[in-house]
Amino acid sequence: MKVLVFGRTGQVARALATRAPADWDMTTLGRDQADLTDPAACAAAIAAQRPDVVINAAAYTGVDAAESDAATALRVNADSPGAMARACADIGAVFLHISTDYVFDGAGDAPHRTDAPTGPLGVYGRSKLAGEDAVRAAMKAGGGPHAILRTAWVFSDTGANFVRTMLRLGRTRDSLRVVADQWGGPTPASAIADALIAMADALHDRPELSGTYHFSGAPHVTWATFARAIFDVAGMAVQVHDIPSAEYPTPARRPANSRLDCTPTKAAFGIAEPDWRAALNDIIPALLAQEATP
Numbered sequence: 308m309k310v311l312v313f314g315r316t317g318q319v320a321r322a323l324a325t326r327a328p329a330d331w332d333m334t335t336l337g338r339d340q341a342d343l344t345d346p347a348a349c350a351a352a353i354a355a356q357r358p359d360v361v362i363n364a365a366a367y368t369g370v371d372a373a374e375s376d377a378a379t380a381l382r383v384n385a386d387s388p389g390a391m392a393r394a395c396a397d398i399g400a401v402f403l404h405i406s407t408d409y410v411f412d413g414a415g416d417a418p419h420r421t422d423a424p425t426g427p428l429g430v431y432g433r434s435k436l437a438g439e440d441a442v443r444a445a446m447k448a449g450g451g452p453h454a455i456l457r458t459a460w461v462f463s464d465t466g467a468n469f470v471r472t473m474l475r476l477g478r479t480r481d482s483l484r485v486v487a488d489q490w491g492g493p494t495p496a497s498a499i500a501d502a503l504i505a506m507a508d509a510l511h512d513r514p515e516l517s518g519t520y521h522f523s524g525a526p527h528v529t530w531a532t533f534a535r536a537i538f539d540v541a542g543m544a545v546q547v548h549d550i551p552s553a554e555y556p557t558p559a560r561r562p563a564n565s566r567l568d569c570t571p572t573k574a575a576f577g578i579a580e581p582d583w584r585a586a587l588n589d590i591i592p593a594l595l596a597q598e599a600t601p
């Protein structure tokens with residue numbers, strides 16, 4: 308199966324590169340080959356390669372930076388995914404697009420169903436929701452098999468993520484203040500890659516499974532609890548103090564409830580929520596070993 312991935316350096320893209328099955332002929336396009344500020348270039352790459360499956364693992368993920376760079380965030384997170392979806396529709400390719408818990412406003416404390424009302428609190432979330440809408444519109448207008456996979460709180464041993472931020476700060480601090488009123492499911496990038504691989508194969512054979520799905524890690528925790536788990540696994544004596552979001556001001560507001568109901572993903576594709584604690588136990592020793600290397 309011929310697979311084209313947008314994004315090369317990102318957490319999910321890297322995980323896809325290491326986990327793709329042997330029978331996948333996978334090409335990854337970095338920013339130098341396909342810049343997502345240029346929707347026509349993204350569509351042209353798909354038309355030229357004619358893959359069976361396209362996975363969009365590139366995005367403008369700077370949540371705070373997006374607040375003062377909305378035009379770029381919209382081009383990258385909405386216009387280009389829309390153009391990719393239309394190009395996939397033209398050639399009947401399976402299209403997998405990744406979205407986020409930040410499309411929700413975070414009200415309540417129940418896990419969000421896939422059909423729950425959206426209401427992004429910031430520019431990043433709005434741009435990702437516009438991307439979902441663009442993909443859905445393209446597919447409605449005669450698209451092929453597709454899925455929008457909303458995930459949350461992604462971490463891995465590379466890139467910018469909360470685990471690496473905590474380990475970096477913990478090296479020079481004996482205590483940290485971390486928000487304890489935002490709840491979600493930390494999700495290993497490796498598990499997202501495995502989910503995308505399973506979904507691509509399933510959608511290729513069963514296009515009727517197309518739709519919007521949720522996939523995030525279990526159990527649900529606050530960022531503060533996640534931070535304590537990180538320092539615990541790392542064996543670092545850093546005190547984590549619970550604070551309300553109001554005491555950690557950021558340009559973008561974040562949802563208080565990022566819990567995602569992943570039941571339909573399990574039912575359709577047999578993919579269960581990954582336990583983030585197992586992934587932490589793998590990733591942290593590797594990160595500490597990297598640090599120890601001069």
Ligand SMILES: NC(=O)C1=CN([C@@H]2O[C@H](COP(=O)(O)OP(=O)(O)OC[C@H]3O[C@@H](n4cnc5c(N)ncnc54)[C@H](OP(=O)(O)O)[C@@H]3O)[C@@H](O)[C@H]2O)C=CC1
Nearest residue numbers: 316317318319338342343365366368405407458459460461
């Ligand atoms: N990170 C998270 O916590 C979460 C992420 N998601 C979603 O998951 C997906 C994957 O995220 P993740 O792997 O964490 O992303 P990363 O932030 O790790 O990587 C982003 C990737 O997008 C690429 N990119 C950004 N702008 C452009 C551009 N203009 N042209 C081409 N490439 C570009 C980056 O390339 P470069 O290195 O050149 O900048 C990089 O490869 C995204 O859709 C994201 O919205 C959803 C929920 C949580």
Ligand SMILES: Cc1cn([C@H]2C[C@H](O)[C@@H](COP(=O)(O)OP(=O)(O)O[C@H]3O[C@@H](C)C(=O)[C@@H](O)[C@H]3O)O2)c(=O)[nH]c1=O
Nearest residue numbers: 368370407408459460461468469484485486530555561
């Ligand atoms: C570093 C630090 C962060 N925080 C808070 C800020 C924020 O509310 C929370 C997490 O910080 P981050 O900057 O890692 O979070 P953020 O960049 O908002 O992470 C998000 O990225 C995008 C791409 C997504 O799609 C989301 O699912 C989510 O993973 O922790 C503290 O309370 N104390 C600290 O010392």
Ligand SMILES: [Mg+2]
Nearest residue numbers: 368369370467
């Ligand atoms: Mg961030």
